[in-house]
Amino acid sequence: MALLNLGGLGLGYALIRRWAAMAGCWTVTGVLLLVALPADPDGVPGGLLVAHLVVLGVAAVHGAVRGLRTPLSWPPRSPVAVLLGLVLLAVPAGGVVVYAGAQDEAVERMLLDRLDRADRLVRTAGNEPFATAEPDYREALAVYRDLRADHPDSRAAERVPDRLGVYYETVGAPYERKEYCAAIAPLEHLRTVPRTMGGKNLGVPADWPDDRLATSLYECGAEELDGGNDGAWERFGELLTTFPDSPQARKVEPTVDAAIDEAAEGLKGDDPCSAVERLRALGTDIAGLPGEKAGLADALDKSADRAEKRARSGVYPCGVDRYEDGRFGEAIETLNDFLDTEKKDGNRARAQKIVIAAEIAQEIPEAGKRLPTTASGGSIPVTVMNDSPEEVRILYTGPVTGSFTLKACGDCSRYSDALSASSRACKDSGKSYPQRTLHLPAGTTYFLHKPMGGSGASPATDTVELDHGYLYTECAYITEGFDFGL
Incomplete structure (x- = not known):
């Protein structure tokens, strides 16, 4: 009776006509089958399985006790009953084997589903920029890695190398489209894949x-x-x-x-x-x-x-270009840089002239309308005198361009106002004014007088139309600011 009841169908109870007990065995076994089928990757819950085994054990013991007290009408001999019980035990044993196989298949299907989801991630990510798609790529790669590491003998793991080939082609697609800048980040990512996957059976060369x-x-x-x-x-x-x-x-x-x-x-x-x-x-x-x-x-x-x-x-032509564009301050800076570094350049002489003209043009824009040449000399005398207690630098441009410095006048002082200066400057015969006479061509000449003594006086300008037959005098003097007169 015990062996027949261990089959889970309560057949021992059937021999002794205990129908209610047999129905109970059927019920317990039915519940187990309802939970276990179809086979799940996680198998039967452990608690249910233990409970079922306990019920089978109780049924076996109970059947054995009842069998000893109840005479059998069939089978006629106990050895036959024992043999029958052993044969029937093969049914649940075989069921266990079949269920184990079904469970393994369920695990394989689960792993293949996981592989398919990873493949779909890769296909979808292939339609996005790499920066957006990278998390999906990494998630798919983690699935491939886990399949190879945790389930190396599964059908899903065997397919991973082929999937990695597709993965490489998808991630590296910008290169094939000749989108070289866009291809850099994904290709750098692919160089890390061998380390991630252990470098074996990648499906593509490392x-x-x-x-x-x-x-x-x-x-x-x-x-x-x-x-x-x-x-x-x-x-x-x-x-x-x-x-x-x-x-x-x-x-x-x-x-x-x-x-x-x-x-x-x-x-x-x-x-x-x-x-x-x-x-x-x-x-x-x-x-x-x-x-x-x-x-x-x-x-x-x-x-x-x-x-x-x-x-x-190119510094010299750059300075010339800035001068011609009216950017006189930048022209001065550029050409001074040229003069400081290019000591033997053939354009030095003209560069010096352009710097002078640019300084004047910062105060008199009309002076910068024409690019100065290296011409010099003329026939019209222009005498420039300094009636100030400061050294003065004189710059001029027009048909010719140049500059020079007049020393400070030791006997001179500031004038109280421009009116007083206009009547008295450079007219005291008892003073020896520092002076210099230029010979300039006819035409418009622009003058700039710059004080060099550090008084803070402002530069002064003058524009003179020079013509033959006249004598011209420029007089530099200081009032409240800095001015000059004829």
């Missing part, structure tokens, strides 16, 4: 992203260099340090040289100052490139020096 990334860094850098974008140097720097032996790294030096030549062409154009700024920026940025690993340090240093040299050659 160095799959390398050449693509090197190409993207170069092409993106070249594109940004053409557009004047500072990001070019970051791209080139990464290329030279990450892939120093690549063919792409070898292209950096000729590319920056071409950029120097292109920028230098602008020195001949309408905006030489922008070309100078561009060349100087190129020189600085090229000098900052890490060319040591690639063996390009010397070549890049030469390129940087060449950019700076070309920039210096």
